[in-house]
Amino acid sequence: MDNNVFKNLSYGVYIVSCDINGKYTGCTVNSIMQITSEPPSIALSVNHNNYTNFCLKESEKFAVSILSEESNPIAIGTFGFRSGRDINKFEIIPYTLYDNLPVVKDACGYLICKITGKTETQTHTLFIAEVIDGNILNTKTPMTYSYYHNVIKGKSPKTAPTYIKE
Numbered sequence: 001m002d003n004n005v006f007k008n009l010s011y012g013v014y015i016v017s018c019d020i021n022g023k024y025t026g027c028t029v030n031s032i033m034q035i036t037s038e039p040p041s042i043a044l045s046v047n048h049n050n051y052t053n054f055c056l057k058e059s060e061k062f063a064v065s066i067l068s069e070e071s072n073p074i075a076i077g078t079f080g081f082r083s084g085r086d087i088n089k090f091e092i093i094p095y096t097l098y099d100n101l102p103v104v105k106d107a108c109g110y111l112i113c114k115i116t117g118k119t120e121t122q123t124h125t126l127f128i129a130e131v132i133d134g135n136i137l138n139t140k141t142p143m144t145y146s147y148y149h150n151v152i153k154g155k156s157p158k159t160a161p162t163y164i165k166e
């Protein structure tokens, strides 16, 4: 199989966040897709080794910050290459609270989600969630995963479900 074929699938770039015992944490993800419109629901794949996986299972609710082409790449890197086990990412990256969950300031929209199901794979948990609130925050163009790779020249760590060994 030519694993490069997976590069032809399209995604956005997001920060998933939650509240664990009064502390905010989260990570960068690309693996979000809408699965139904009534009720609105999404799926999200998170690696077992990510602290966010543990926190999502504890908190049952999360926010999705939808990043735009103008979003700060430092936020993508902080949330995507560092662990909430080691640092408080929301001490570094500015945010606004929506429904008591942090959304990064330069997001172009957000979703508030309630986890309704989980399926385990060998490496990742597939979370199914109902979207209970959401809003467009500005008119900036949402960032695609290919924009992140081709224009920003960003990389993805091994924990991303789309990781391909170079």
Ligand SMILES: Cc1cc2nc3c(=O)[nH]c(=O)nc-3n(C[C@H](O)[C@H](O)[C@H](O)COP(=O)(O)O)c2cc1C
Binding pocket: 013, 025, 026, 027, 028, 029, 030, 031, 032, 045, 046, 047, 049, 050, 051, 052, 053, 076, 077, 079, 080, 081, 082, 083, 084, 085, 148, 154, 155, 156, 157, 159, 160, 161
């Ligand atoms: C562009 C990008 C996309 C990513 N997509 C995912 C993803 O969909 N699922 C996932 O589990 N990790 C993904 N990651 C990796 C996590 O963000 C990374 O492992 C993070 O450091 C985990 O932090 P945590 O330990 O605080 O949860 C992605 C990283 C980047 C930079």
